[in-house]
Amino acid sequence: MDDRMSExxxxxAAFQKLWLDSFGGVAKVWSQYSTDGPPPDEMRKARNGMxxxxxxxxxxxxxxxxxxxxxxxxxxxxxxLRRMARDGMNKIHEGFETPTKEDLDSILLAIRHIExxxxxxxxxMDDRVRKITERLxxxxxxxxxxxxVGAAGAGELDERIRQIERRIGKIDGxxxxxxxxxxxxxxxxxxxxxxxxxxxxxxxxxxx
Amino acid sequence: xxxxxxxxxxxxxxGNWEAWQTSFLDEGFTNLRRMAALPLLAEKMERVRKGVTPxxxxxxxxRLKLYRYIGQGEKKHKTPLCFVFALVNRPxxxxxxxxxxxxxxxxxxxxxxxxxxxxxxxxxxxxxxTDDYVNGYLxxxxxxxxxxxxxPQVSLLGYCMGGTLSTIYTALHQERVRNLILLAxxxxxxxxxGLINLWTxxxxxxxxxxxxxxxxxxxxxLQNAFLMLKPIANxxxxxxxxxENLHKEEFVEDYLYMETWLNDNIPxxxxxxxEFAKYLFQQNLLTRNRLPVGRHTVDLRKITCPxxxxxxxxxxxxxxxxxxxxxxxxxxxxxxxxxxxxxxIGLAVSGKAQKELWPRATEWLAKRSQ
Numbered sequence: 001m002d003d004r005m006s007e008x009x010x011x012x013a014a015f016q017k018l019w020l021d022s023f024g025g026v027a028k029v030w031s032q033y034s035t036d037g038p039p040p041d042e043m044r045k046a047r048n049g050m051x052x053x054x055x056x057x058x059x060x061x062x063x064x065x066x067x068x069x070x071x072x073x074x075x076x077x078x079x080x081l082r083r084m085a086r087d088g089m090n091k092i093h094e095g096f097e098t099p100t101k102e103d104l105d106s107i108l109l110a111i112r113h114i115e116x117x118x119x120x121x122x123x124x125m126d127d128r129v130r131k132i133t134e135r136l137x138x139x140x141x142x143x144x145x146x147x148x149v150g151a152a153g154a155g156e157l158d159e160r161i162r163q164i165e166r167r168i169g170k171i172d173g174x175x176x177x178x179x180x181x182x183x184x185x186x187x188x189x190x191x192x193x194x195x196x197x198x199x200x201x202x203x204x205x206x207x208x
Numbered sequence: 209x210x211x212x213x214x215x216x217x218x219x220x221x222x223g224n225w226e227a228w229q230t231s232f233l234d235e236g237f238t239n240l241r242r243m244a245a246l247p248l249l250a251e252k253m254e255r256v257r258k259g260v261t262p263x264x265x266x267x268x269x270x271r272l273k274l275y276r277y278i279g280q281g282e283k284k285h286k287t288p289l290c291f292v293f294a295l296v297n298r299p300x301x302x303x304x305x306x307x308x309x310x311x312x313x314x315x316x317x318x319x320x321x322x323x324x325x326x327x328x329x330x331x332x333x334x335x336x337x338t339d340d341y342v343n344g345y346l347x348x349x350x351x352x353x354x355x356x357x358x359x360p361q362v363s364l365l366g367y368c369m370g371g372t373l374s375t376i377y378t379a380l381h382q383e384r385v386r387n388l389i390l391l392a393x394x395x396x397x398x399x400x401x402g403l404i405n406l407w408t409x410x411x412x413x414x415x416x417x418x419x420x421x422x423x424x425x426x427x428x429x430l431q432n433a434f435l436m437l438k439p440i441a442n443x444x445x446x447x448x449x450x451x452e453n454l455h456k457e458e459f460v461e462d463y464l465y466m467e468t469w470l471n472d473n474i475p476x477x478x479x480x481x482x483e484f485a486k487y488l489f490q491q492n493l494l495t496r497n498r499l500p501v502g503r504h505t506v507d508l509r510k511i512t513c514p515x516x517x518x519x520x521x522x523x524x525x526x527x528x529x530x531x532x533x534x535x536x537x538x539x540x541x542x543x544x545x546x547x548x549x550x551x552x553i554g555l556a557v558s559g560k561a562q563k564e565l566w567p568r569a570t571e572w573l574a575k576r577s578q
Contacts, residue, residue, distance in 0.1 A: 035224070039231045047448075055440035062403055062436070068412040076414070079421045105334070105423070112335040120503070 007069065014066035018057055025053025104186070111182060118171055125164050132157050241455040252460060256468045259300040261312050263323070267352050271327025272345050274352070277303075277315045284318025287386050287577040288353045288362050291323040292346065294369030295480060296430055298472045299325050301556060302367070305465045308557045313566040317574060320357060324349055324370075334423045334478040339502030341480065342377050350377075350384050361386035363573060367556065368392055368526060372488070375534065376499070379506045382513065387576050389516045389569060390534070392526040392552055395508075397492045399529035403437050408489040415485040419478045427473035434470075437524050466553070495537060511538035514576045516569060517545040520555040544572070 029049035034042055061067055086101065093100040136154055267274035291311065293299035302323060303311045314321045324346070329336070353362050363386050366374030371393020378385045400406055407413060419425070435442045453459040493499040499506040515538060519531040528547055535543050548565055550558050555565075 039224075039228050040235065051440055051445050054444075055438065058439055059403075063406055068407065068409065071407065072412040072414075076417070079417055082421055104331070108332060108335055123503070 011066045018061040021057035259303040277321040279315040285577040288320040292366040292370040363387040365389040396533040401527035419482045424475040508537040514542040525552045
């Protein structure tokens, strides 16, 4: 017996156990049905007991490796089907020279990479500015230089901070232009029905 | 007077025929009342509100909105409190309805209360990562609150995945967080108590293939996964309960509010899902202090602020075993945990939690806020 066959049999056995446990549990609860109490209460008690037995059996089943294997196979099958359908659609789009979902995704990914690089650089600059500020705020730790020298150093640092801020401004402007160009690219007809609103990298905050 | 034995002898298998007849009549009349209530169901559904406490938008960034809740009383605490919810559902569970609002407890106790609404991601957001949410959006929100209130620190209250995000944020920016309150927050994913933990096992779930194919994780997929955690309760027991109580005004109202929220799922950005599934569910990196978030690595030992860790005893989504270990992993000396007899949602909105748990949590925070 090959592995595939034994796997199938194990799954069938797990499924059989689920139904046996379910029916066994339901039958057990029903056998405890009493005619002593008021009928609606007894019926409700029996129903709750039966549902509890079913829930227990299903919970146990959903924890078995066999169930998870079945889940994996069905999920992978659905994903493969979706990929096949998408590949077919891509070919049609290519034929008509219209952008595919993958084209749009690759644009989004490119924007993400640019944004990530810019943000990393900004974060690096932010760290440097913070360190400079910390050094400025602790003049005593700079080797006890006279006040005049400290002030000159601070002036120099101020100038460097201004330079950094100017560079940040330029980068920000560059991102804005890049965003506009990408939006133009996406909106250029013919285009797929995808909104470019809120693309990453176009993060603008408004305070009310 | 007849005894039980007499009844059985007199009536056989079906018990007391008289009692059966009476109950048939009672049920018949109740069924008529249920039928009469049925046409009103759609109208009641339309009346369901998504959030009840008055609020205003104070900050917006991309799809994110930050709400400030407007209380009627005076502000008693300077330290602002910020609610952070998961990326999976909408955050109005914090403010479900009158008498079932977690937010209202804090607003009425004089806290300057805010709520982060992440918004609904589109395909354009599929490449957003946990880093973007924690060190981007949440960090900007906290900085905005610091500027707005003039307070150097903010208290965070995170629920479910929002609790995990709040914990990560606190570990990375401890100096900005004064107090941390968590509700059913997933921290230690080594436990196999929850079905989700089992189903995401790398042997059975190829997260890369899933995210690469799907992009953003569809709301329907998440909703069905949650339903399957308790299929009998969700698909059989719940509708029966509704039918049985259709004539009870309060039951139906609670049911509709809850179902509206439960079915109001939103997609999760693909990369965030990939990171959560891979780094947390499959590799459990958070408890090992090795979770990468952008350029940073999360070290839970860096959390030193007061911590209130709330968890639900009957939580099938985030079992206690997934939340409880946090108190031993942080460096805080002021830490408390409460295991509440409720489910994942009941922890926030159940009648008992509203009466007992939330006044207690409010008092805890009041003692630790400026």
